[in-house]
Every structure is written in C-alpha cells, then in structure tokens.
Amino acid sequence: MLNGIFQPGLVLTGNVTVAVILLVAAFRVLEGGLAVGVLLAVVLSTKRFFSPLETIAMFYNSFQSAQAALEKVSGLLEEVPRVQPPRDPIALPAARGDIAFESVAFSYGSGPEVLPEFTLRIPAGQTVALVGATGAGKSTIAKLLARFYDPSSGAVTLDGVDLRRLSTRDLRRAVVMVTQEAFLFSGSVADNIAIGRPGASRAEIEAAARAVGAHGFISDLPEGYDTDVTKRGGRVSAGQRQLISFARAVLASPAVLILDEATSSLDIPSERLVQAGLAKLLGGGDAPAVRAASAHDGEGSPTAADSPDGARTAVIIAHRLSTVEIADRVLVVDGGRIVEDGTPAELLAEGGRFAALHGAWRDSLK
Ligand SMILES: Nc1ncnc2c1ncn2[C@@H]1O[C@H](COP(=O)(O)OP(=O)(O)OP(=O)(O)O)[C@@H](O)[C@H]1O
Numbered sequence: 144m145l146n147g148i149f150q151p152g153l154v155l156t157g158n159v160t161v162a163v164i165l166l167v168a169a170f171r172v173l174e175g176g177l178a179v180g181v182l183l184a185v186v187l188s189t190k191r192f193f194s195p196l197e198t199i200a201m202f203y204n205s206f207q208s209a210q211a212a213l214e215k216v217s218g219l220l221e222e223v224p225r226v227q228p229p230r231d232p233i234a235l236p237a238a239r240g241d242i243a244f245e246s247v248a249f250s251y252g253s254g255p256e257v258l259p260e261f262t263l264r265i266p267a268g269q270t271v272a273l274v275g276a277t278g279a280g281k282s283t284i285a286k287l288l289a290r291f292y293d294p295s296s297g298a299v300t301l302d303g304v305d306l307r308r309l310s311t312r313d314l315r316r317a318v319v320m321v322t323q324e325a326f327l328f329s330g331s332v333a334d335n336i337a338i339g340r341p342g343a344s345r346a347e348i349e350a351a352a353r354a355v356g357a358h359g360f361i362s363d364l365p366e367g368y369d370t371d372v373t374k375r376g377g378r379v380s381a382g383q384r385q386l387i388s389f390a391r392a393v394l395a396s397p398a399v400l401i402l403d404e405a406t407s408s409l410d411i412p413s414e415r416l417v418q419a420g421l422a423k424l425l426g427g428g429d430a431p432a433v434r435a436a437s438a439h440d441g442e443g444s445p446t447a448a449d450s451p452d453g454a455r456t457a458v459i460i461a462h463r464l465s466t467v468e469i470a471d472r473v474l475v476v477d478g479g480r481i482v483e484d485g486t487p488a489e490l491l492a493e494g495g496r497f498a499a500l501h502g503a504w505r506d507s508l509k
C-alpha cells in the first residue's frame with residue numbers, strides 16, 4: 144500500500160507543482176512582468192527541490208520492505224521445532240528395520256484425532272502396502288514412522304528403540320521416505336542422486352539409477368549425469384524427478400523405505416520398471432548392480448543391505464493397486480483405523496474392503 148501510494152503521490156505532487164508554476168509564470172512573462180530566464184530558474188529549482196524528496200521516498204520504501212523481510216526471517220529463526228533431537232541419543236548404527244507402533248494415537252496440533260489409538264508391528268524385511276480412501280490417514284502413519292511428527296501418545300519404535308531417542312543422523316539413515324513431491328536441488332543429476340549417500344562413487348550412483356530405470360533418460364540429457372538440473376535443457380519432468388528421488392533413496396539403502404504415492408507421476412511403463420527394480424530391491428537385498436558397485440569400492444554405511452537376509456522393510460502407499468502386488472502384507476486404513484490386515488491373497492479371499500477396492504480397480508483396467 145505504502146509503496147503504491149507514497150512514491151507515485153510524491154511524483155504527482157512534484158509534477159503538478161511544476162505545471163502550476165509554469166502556467167502562472169508563463170502568464171506573467173506574457174504580461175511582461177517576468178523575464179524568461181527567471182521563469183526557467185524557478186522551474187528548474189522546483190524540479191531540484193522534488194528530486195531528493197523522491198529519492199528519500201524510494202529509500203523509505205526499500206527500508207519498509209527490508210523491515211518486513213527481516214520480520215519474516217527472524218520469525219523463521221525463532222521457530223522452535225516440535226520434533227526435537229534427543230540430548231542423549233541411543234546409537235543405532237545398523238538398524239534391522241523392526242517397526243512397532245505401540246498404542247499410538249495422533250492428532251495434528253490441537254485438531255481432531257486423526258489416528259485413534261492403535262498398535263501395529265512390522266517385522267524387519269516385510270513389504271507392507273497401505274491402502275484406503277483419500278484422507279484415511281495413510282500419509283499420517285508414514286509421517287509418524289519417519290518422525291516428521293511425534294505421536295500424541297504411545298511410541299513409534301525402530302528395532303525396539305523409541306524414534307525420539309535416536310539421533311537425527313541415525314534416524315535419517317535408517318528411515319527414508321520418498322513422497323509425491325520430489326524435490327531437486329540445484330546442481331547436477333549425479334549430485335542430486337548422491338544426496339542419498341554423500342561421497343558415493345559415480346559407479347554407485349549409476350547403479351542406483353539403473354536399479355530404478357532412470358539410467359536411460361539421464362544418459363539422453365545433454366551432459367548425462369553432469370547435466371545441471373536448473374539449466375535450460377537440463378529440466379526434467381515430474382515423473383523423471385520422481386525417478387531421480389527414487390534413485391536417491393536406493394542409493395541411501397535404508398533399513399526402512401517409505402514410498403508415499405511415489406510412483407504417482409509415472410506413466411504405466413515407467414511404473415512397471417520402477418516396480419521391477421523395487422521388487423528386486425525389497426525382495427532379496429540390494430539389486431545385484433548396486434551390491435556389486437558397493438562391494439567394489441568396499442565402503443558405505445552398514446545398513447540392511449549388509450544384514451544376513453538383506454531384505455528391507457518397506458511401507459508403500461499407492462492408489463494404483465498394481466503397486467500392491469509386490470507386498471507381503473496389506474493394511475486397509477479407514478478413518479485412521481486399520482480395518483483389514485493380511486496378505487493380498489487372504490484379503491481377496493475374505494471378500495472385504497480390499498477385495499472391493501481390488502475389484503473396482505480390476506474393472507477400471509478393462
Ligand atoms: N498437516 C496437517 N494438519 C492438520 N490436519 C492434517 C494435516 N495433514 C493431514 N491432515 C488430516 O489428517 C487426515 C488424514 O490425512 P492423510 O494425509 O494421512 O490422508 P491420506 O490417507 O494420506 O490421504 P491421500 O490418499 O489423499 O494421500 C485428513 O483428514 C487430513 O485432513
């Protein structure tokens with residue numbers, strides 16, 4: 144408002160004043176009461192009077208917007224995170240991936256209860272699919288597991304350790320979540336994948352990209368893996384962004400992988416490709432290529448991939464039921480409650496909600 148009124152107002156006043164002076168003085172010049180030189184002097188000095196005033200107005204405007212920006216920045220700096228890292232964390236360098244929600248209830252802030260109290264155990268290595276209607280609470284369960292929020296009551300544990308007792312470093316290494324909104328940072332494609340495990344070699348990065356079927360399109364970019372994703376020509380589509388963030392998660396090789404609608408922007412062939420990679424990754428440890436690359440340079444953090452059975456715990460949320468095919472277990476969520484729990488085959492045989500959802504999905508494919 145101030146910006147819009149103050150400076151233009153001042154400019155208007157200045158110009159109107161000049162016009163009035165010009166008019167009045169011009170008549171006096173015509174009458175012969177004033178020399179032309181004097182008229183010129185008066186007009187020029189009026190202009191000179193207003194121009195510093197305009198500069199001051201401009202400065203005042205910048206000052207105001209700087210002040211507003213400062214308020215926003217300091218507001219952000221003063222924000223106290225609700226999810227605090229513990230003072231004396233319990234070390235968990237190599238998580239197996241046993242997950243338990245012990246009598247967990249949750250509501251966002253002081254809002255209504257989104258998840259009424261429930262208990263859920265997911266043994267290490269299991270692939271669990273969460274299905275249910277929009278707003279049922281699937282993402283909320285995933286966010287609790289990644290500790291984006293703490294439960295209102297009860298505890299979420301990883302290998303028997305409360306997530307609130309884990310250092311941020313251990314937690315983020317053990318639990319990785321890929322969401323629908325894949326975010327790319329400025330830098331090359333390789334840099335973006337390497338965020339999953341800083342210090343990863345080029346061979347490992349490429350292996351991760353291959354595992355999710357991203358290698359093809361990355362090679363087609365102008366400079367391949369070194370293409371800057373913020374530059375012209377390096378821009379990638381939403382689906383490709385998702386593949387890159389997938390590769391990032393694969394490279395991180397976490398004990399627990401959460402995919403929240405992570406394949407939603409992919410077309411059917413790409414989704415199939417990702418699923419094939421995923422099945423390999425989740426089923427028997429790392430995809431052979433990734434494992435070979437890791438073994439090759441002989442370092443990398445100890446994760447589930449190095450555990451004897453090598454399987455990874457996965458929680459997959461997807462509206463497209465094709466993704467559910469690779470799951471060992473399906474949980475149907477409705478209104479924050481888990482209403483069905485079993486293998487896909489069992490639930491289909493039971494003829495409950497999952498069977499109905501599956502039937503509807505089948506019909507939609509015809
Ligand atoms: N940040 C938030 N603050 C307050 N309420 C929220 C927040 N996020 C989600 N909710 C509420 O929690 C409920 C469950 O949301 P959630 O995102 O878990 O659903 P969902 O099962 O993942 O749905 P979808 O399939 O659409 O992704 C909804 O009623 C929603 O309105």
Ligand SMILES: [Mg+2]
Binds near residue numbers: 281282283403
């Ligand atoms: Mg969701």
